[in-house]
Amino acid sequence: MQLALFMIFGGLAVLAALNLLLQRHPINSALSLVVVMMSLAVLYWSLGAEFLAAAQVIVYSGAIMVFFVFVIMLLNAGEEERTTGSRAAYIVGFPGAAAIFCLLSFVFLSERNAFGSSNVGGYLNHVTSNISEVSSLLFTKLLLPFEVTSVLILVAILGAVVLARKEQ
Amino acid sequence: MSAQVPIAAYLILAAVLFSIGVAAFLIKRNLISIFMSIELMLNAVNLTLVAFAHMWHQVSGQIFVFFVMVVAAAEAAVGLAIIIAIFRTRETLNVDSVDLMKS
Numbered sequence: 001m002q003l004a005l006f007m008i009f010g011g012l013a014v015l016a017a018l019n020l021l022l023q024r025h026p027i028n029s030a031l032s033l034v035v036v037m038m039s040l041a042v043l044y045w046s047l048g049a050e051f052l053a054a055a056q057v058i059v060y061s062g063a064i065m066v067f068f069v070f071v072i073m074l075l076n077a078g079e080e081e082r083t084t085g086s087r088a089a090y091i092v093g094f095p096g097a098a099a100i101f102c103l104l105s106f107v108f109l110s111e112r113n114a115f116g117s118s119n120v121g122g123y124l125n126h127v128t129s130n131i132s133e134v135s136s137l138l139f140t141k142l143l144l145p146f147e148v149t150s151v152l153i154l155v156a157i158l159g160a161v162v163l164a165r166k167e168q
Numbered sequence: 169m170s171a172q173v174p175i176a177a178y179l180i181l182a183a184v185l186f187s188i189g190v191a192a193f194l195i196k197r198n199l200i201s202i203f204m205s206i207e208l209m210l211n212a213v214n215l216t217l218v219a220f221a222h223m224w225h226q227v228s229g230q231i232f233v234f235f236v237m238v239v240a241a242a243e244a245a246v247g248l249a250i251i252i253a254i255f256r257t258r259e260t261l262n263v264d265s266v267d268l269m270k271s
Contacts, residue, residue, distance in 0.1 A: 002173050010181045013185060014181070017185050020188070020201075021196075026200045043215065044218050047178070049230050051234075052218060052230050064207065064241055064244045067248060068204060068244070074252070093191050096194065097188070097191035098187065101184065101186075105180050109176060115176050115223055118173050118178070130227065133227045134234070142231060156241075160245040163250055163252070163253050164252045164253060167256075
């Protein structure tokens with residue numbers, strides 16, 4: 001089951017990411033990105049991160065991507081025109097990405113025996129459920145970073161309001 | 169137990185997604201598309217963190233992903249506000265037209 005889930009949703013994520021790369025219209029890219037995020041949520045679930053799977057669906061594909069689609073609608077973004085403003089990006093683009101992929105996969109494959117393999121559902125050490133473990137750690141040991149995060153979000157809201165406000 | 173998937177497979181899937189994100193970041197000329205490729209790269213890194221958390225049977229990596237998600241939400245809010253401000257002054261979304269600091 002783990003293998004089937006990985007094959008189906010990993011392949012779906014890669015296909016949707018390629019579609020994001022190849023589509024010209026931003027709305028098509030945004031919808032492909034939603035597919036990537038949903039597939040990643042399934043993979044998180046199969047790795048035993050139930051809370052993150054739910055948060056991925058709610059926060060990423062629910063909130064952030066809807067925000068993207070709203071901005072695309074608001075700005076009436078059409079097809080992007082392929083200008084040749086920066087030739088370097090075109091020349092470096094695909095070879096650079098391929099080089100990063102080769103480096104990463106070389107490191108991962110050379111250490112693959114140390115990584116081991118995964119079981120569906122994911123078992124934690126001496127714990128019953130994933131969510132209780134996450135929340136107890138988040139609200140005891142990591143309480144200060146958690147509260148600082150709320151300040152960060154407040155600053156982000158204020159910044160967004162100030163930046164997007166119409167100039168008088 | 170059915171067939172198991174090596175953790176390295178998840179990491180290589182994340183590497184594929186990250187590389188596609190890098191290529192999209194460099195090739196795309198639309199501001200919103202470039203911003204979406206940044207989100208794709210963040211998601212790929214989140215997958216590696218979750219895979220490592222699974223490998224160690226700990227939730228620390230998952231909590232790290234939680235914080236990355238929160239920061240990504242804040243970043244999306246501010247970034248899209250900046251895109252709206254750019255569009256308001258320049259009437260374009262093409263990055264090659266936004267070259268105020270070039271000359």
